[in-house]
Amino acid sequence: MNLPAPNLDDRRFQDLVDDAKRLVALRCPEWTDHNVSDPGVTLIEAFAFMTDELLYRLNRVPDRLYLAYLDLLGVSLFPPANASTELVFWLSAPRTETVVVPARTEAGTPRTETSESIVFTTVDDREIPPRSLIRIGSQPAAGDPWVRDTKLQGEELDAFQRTPVIGDALLLGLDDPAPGLAISLHLDCAVRGVGVDPLDPPIVWEAWCGSEWSACDVVSDATGGLNRRGDVVLIVPAGHVASVISGERAGWIRTRLEQREADVPTYSVSPLVRSAAADTVGAVTHAIHATTVDDEILGLSEGVPGQEFGLAVRPVVDDGAPFTVEVGTGAAWEAWVEVDEFADQDADARVVRIDRTRGVVTFAPAVREADGAMHFYGAVPPKGAPIRVPRYRVGGGARGNVAPGAVSALRSTVPFVNRVTNRRSAHDGVDGETVDEAKARGPLTLRTLDRAVTLEDYEQLAKRVAPSIARVKAVPATGKGSEQGVRLLVVPAAVHAADGRVEFADLIPSNEVLTVLADDLEHRRTVGARLAIEPPLYQGITIVAKLIARPRVAVERLREDAVAALYTYFDAARGGADGGGWPFGRPVLAGEVYAVLQALPGTELVDEVLLFGADPVTGKRGDPVQRIDLEPDALVFGFEHRVRVTAGV
Numbered sequence: 001m002n003l004p005a006p007n008l009d010d011r012r013f014q015d016l017v018d019d020a021k022r023l024v025a026l027r028c029p030e031w032t033d034h035n036v037s038d039p040g041v042t043l044i045e046a047f048a049f050m051t052d053e054l055l056y057r058l059n060r061v062p063d064r065l066y067l068a069y070l071d072l073l074g075v076s077l078f079p080p081a082n083a084s085t086e087l088v089f090w091l092s093a094p095r096t097e098t099v100v101v102p103a104r105t106e107a108g109t110p111r112t113e114t115s116e117s118i119v120f121t122t123v124d125d126r127e128i129p130p131r132s133l134i135r136i137g138s139q140p141a142a143g144d145p146w147v148r149d150t151k152l153q154g155e156e157l158d159a160f161q162r163t164p165v166i167g168d169a170l171l172l173g174l175d176d177p178a179p180g181l182a183i184s185l186h187l188d189c190a191v192r193g194v195g196v197d198p199l200d201p202p203i204v205w206e207a208w209c210g211s212e213w214s215a216c217d218v219v220s221d222a223t224g225g226l227n228r229r230g231d232v233v234l235i236v237p238a239g240h241v242a243s244v245i246s247g248e249r250a251g252w253i254r255t256r257l258e259q260r261e262a263d264v265p266t267y268s269v270s271p272l273v274r275s276a277a278a279d280t281v282g283a284v285t286h287a288i289h290a291t292t293v294d295d296e297i298l299g300l301s302e303g304v305p306g307q308e309f310g311l312a313v314r315p316v317v318d319d320g321a322p323f324t325v326e327v328g329t330g331a332a333w334e335a336w337v338e339v340d341e342f343a344d345q346d347a348d349a350r351v352v353r354i355d356r357t358r359g360v361v362t363f364a365p366a367v368r369e370a371d372g373a374m375h376f377y378g379a380v381p382p383k384g385a386p387i388r389v390p391r392y393r394v395g396g397g398a399r400g401n402v403a404p405g406a407v408s409a410l411r412s413t414v415p416f417v418n419r420v421t422n423r424r425s426a427h428d429g430v431d432g433e434t435v436d437e438a439k440a441r442g443p444l445t446l447r448t449l450d451r452a453v454t455l456e457d458y459e460q461l462a463k464r465v466a467p468s469i470a471r472v473k474a475v476p477a478t479g480k481g482s483e484q485g486v487r488l489l490v491v492p493a494a495v496h497a498a499d500g501r502v503e504f505a506d507l508i509p510s511n512e513v514l515t516v517l518a519d520d521l522e523h524r525r526t527v528g529a530r531l532a533i534e535p536p537l538y539q540g541i542t543i544v545a546k547l548i549a550r551p552r553v554a555v556e557r558l559r560e561d562a563v564a565a566l567y568t569y570f571d572a573a574r575g576g577a578d579g580g581g582w583p584f585g586r587p588v589l590a591g592e593v594y595a596v597l598q599a600l601p602g603t604e605l606v607d608e609v610l611l612f613g614a615d616p617v618t619g620k621r622g623d624p625v626q627r628i629d630l631e632p633d634a635l636v637f638g639f640e641h642r643v644r645v646t647a648g649v
Helices: 013-027 039-059 061-072 435-448 455-465 511-521 555-569 590-598
Strands: 084-091 099-101 106-108 119-122 126-128 133-139 146-149 169-174 181-190 203-208 213-215 217-221 230-235 243-245 248-257 272-288 290-300 308-310 324-329 332-338 351-355 360-363 366-368 374-376 386-395 417-422 469-477 485-492 531-534 537-549 603-614 621-625 634-638 642-646
Touching (some): 061 435, 084 119, 084 126, 119 290, 133 272, 169 272, 203 230, 230 272, 455 469, 455 485, 455 511, 485 511, 511 531, 537 590, 555 590, 555 642
Parallel strands (some): 332 351, 485 531, 537 634, 537 642
Antiparallel strands (some): 084 272, 084 417, 099 126, 106 119, 133 146, 169 248, 181 230, 181 272, 203 213, 203 248, 217 230, 243 248, 290 386, 308 360, 324 332, 469 485, 537 603, 603 621
16 A cells, blocks of 8 residues: 655645734734735735645655655556457458468558547568368268368268268368468358258367367358358468378368257258368468557767667557667667666676656666776767667557457558458557556565565566456465465456456466466575466356336336446456455355346346356356355356346336
């Protein structure tokens, strides 16, 4: 918590005026007109106003000294963290040659009259090679697969067994693996796979990824579940590799008949495939919420230690690439690299520090020792040498956590690419730290001192290393021997839809975040302490409620508000009574649901509440209960809440 700042003088404007009038009455009793129209009173009020301003500045001195003390400790504001997402670049038409989407290609949200475009930049070059279908076959649920070439020549191929069985699969082999590619499968199917809902057929598309079949992202299916001629557009997982099935090597994709709920219809007869082909129509690449600044000249060196130069744009985001500064030496440029501190640097080390929040580049200082000698903590650029930054990126912040489909505007021209989109929401964007937040963090930083001993130490260090995480909780790992240690439970910052929903996949921290945390905390933990970094357990819940609206209240609007309130209150990152996230291990009670819904404007009566435990992955629900208990290291996850509202009389 903040250190209490003393109030050096609590007098305000009116107090000063009243004190002056009392002194006037004491020392000048003949002055009896103390109304505001009197010129003397006007002078009193003028001086009281200036004195009040002086007292206000005087009372700010403790805060200023407190911030100066934090600066001596090396406490600086955390810069914003940039959001990241996967962009799909779509070809205008299939190509026979490889198309390249270069690094630093920009795409963003559409610009409107009230908001600027939120720009994302690709990190690496992305090749979009052509792919074709060379093999087709079938694999019964309990039998050996068989494959053949795709030249059916008028023949019709049963996708599954004549009488389909759960687990039957249609095999499709590409000439090469297609990791991260968008593949369009052109299928001519006979109208025979009757018995299924063409909008939700009981099949799943998968690709072989070396050790297991992984689900493909189905963009569209115009075949109605293999029932008519059409295209199936898939995004193949990044781990797709070539393998051998029935003696044939290919990049295998399959569609498998899966088990659905009892009321979901399935195939009564196997679909027929008359022809099959494939083309590459796009590719997925990683992008971050940032724009790039190239070749910025900072100025000329004065040849003295501790020089500072400000960047033209700030804040600077950490995109994983090293930040470098170049100093001109004749016809060449020397690279000076970024370091965290100057304390252990040699006198000739070409190093700099960067304050990413303020956008300030600092060169190494020098300190005069007791004997009068100067000790340099890094090299000093020669006097008159030009200084430039070859590249840096700016951006970041929570506004980069855009919803799926929000990025749709190409800002860079890429040959043969006509559109772009984000199939998944962007995540990990966090606003920069405020001064008040840094003041609260200062004492904790002093206590932690860059080493992890207590559970609170692990939490504070984790927040400093990865500011993109929304919550972190350190709990003891119970067990014997090597199983003892610390479990660090990490909740990433996830984007919430307009109704408060969040995708379950967005609540799982990325491998990049886990790696960064593990690498940093490995050097700070005590000897012998074992550390496991993982997401918390999530207990899915489904709430079904019935409300009665007050007279003249819009029923649909109240229903939307009720659903949003449930998703917001029972949320891992921003739920609970204080909005700071659902407490770890806190049970969910039906009575609390009543309270949330009854507090909504327009609610006359909460007629019924049903509370179900749900699997956050499959969505399978249990029986209705009045209380759902959570494990001590578990959080709640809202899944498919349903609210029915009837109009009041």
